[in-house]
Amino acid sequence: MRFVVNATALRTSGALTILKQFINRASYTKHDYIIFVSNDVKLEQKSKNITLKEVAPKNWFGRIFWDFYAFNKEILSLGVSVDKVISLQNTTVNVNLPQIIYLHQSIPFSNIKFSIKSYCEFKLFLYKKFYMFFIFAFLKDDTKFFVQTNWMKNELCTKTRINEEKVFIANPDILLPQFYCENFVSDSNKKKIYISSDISPL
Template identity: 35%
Template sequence: MRKKIMIFNVPAQELGALTILNNAYKAALDDHNDYIFIISGDYLKKADNIDVVSLPWVKKSWFHRLFFDYFISIRLIKKYEADEVISYQNMTVRAPKNIKQKVYLHNAIPFTDINFSVKKETKLWIYKKIISKKILHSLKKADQIIVQTNWMKSSVLKKINSIDSDQVVVENTSELISNLIGKDHKYIADGFINKYIYPAAPFVYKNHLEIVEACKQLTEQEKKKVKIVFTFEGNESENAKKIKQEIIQNNLPIFLIGKITPKEVQQYYLTHQLLFSSKLETLGLPLLEAQMFNTPIVYRKSVLFDEVTNSYSNEKSYRTIVALKKILIKF
């Protein structure tokens, strides 16, 4: 029986979230059901079995988002007569009680012990102290929770005792990304310079400063052999400004190129190794994407990232800044 499935993903705007959105779109194109995507930007096109509703006003403020969550989502479900809802917003949406809901969980903040500064990281502090509670409460109502790793499934089950193991499904993200990217292009090393890219917004937990500190330990001669690309401009936040200042003051081989598209990131994987220093993820999508190009990976050691790179041989991990510095010039 052909169903109408409504997918909510209005927050998607960063690289990782957009990749997840594109994965969902690709899967919908190949499915026999009808889909309605509720988003907030011009990211997707309508197709034979896909309708797209773009609501850019949702991102104007917290008030607009709350208004959407409490009043608009349920109206859209009724208007399009959806049979099922899949929320990519880390929590269920307000919907009629008879509607089955799946939640795609891709935010680890509610499950981490990392704390954020109310002054320097206000949005993340609000997310951890307020929105996280809403997410945890909401997940109890979901018919199914979709996660990206076994590590994340374990974290959910430990945090929410009322959820059964069968309710939490680990998605085969690697297969989805492989289908999305294809296998026609592969990484080609530069014989003279070690080139790296770290495709991440300048949030504190993304840990760019660890890379900065490693580069500060390079000699002037070693700096000439390393080139690192960060995908932000340096004025987005206090943390971004601090990173930019450190780069300029210490004449570091780090280049701020601004925000780029997922396709542009993939082009970098052909010539740049992936550098990944994040402290907090539910998956670490770049780790999977880079593997599709056979791109060398350097990552901060963790149980989660070990799982994601488990079957990949072209990688190295580090625990300390000194170890990272050595890898940068020798990989």
């Protein structure tokens, strides 16, 4: 299978760790991955099944344009068949393909109140009030989610009424979970998640 991965916002700190872990796990699979990343992130492309596509760093408005329009245009310009899209940066994207979303931004689901008048809290206020829209802007029946905690899964299912069978837990202290590409099956002993036969990472 061929996956296109949206990871242009994973540039620093924990987000960059997620990207590096993903690339490491993907390199051991039989699937092909085309991963869109920011050109200010230094990554090594060692595996033949991984292609890195660099794009310019994006501010908030640039990212909205990318998710809503430019990302799909880039996929179409590849000239190859694509089976699924993986978003490692919380938000669904405007594509006519099944999506797998790694949702690791918990602020929109929290009960904490942030002040619009506080400089330190203003960005958090925006995440709290508006980011939920972008997470689910292109949600479809076949969209799957991976989250980091049981709390996050419960909040996601409760506040959005997404079926819990479409939400899976990927503990942040281990390498990203593995999955196949058809029917999800939980392997509780290994604390990973699988889907049918050839393994690929989330």
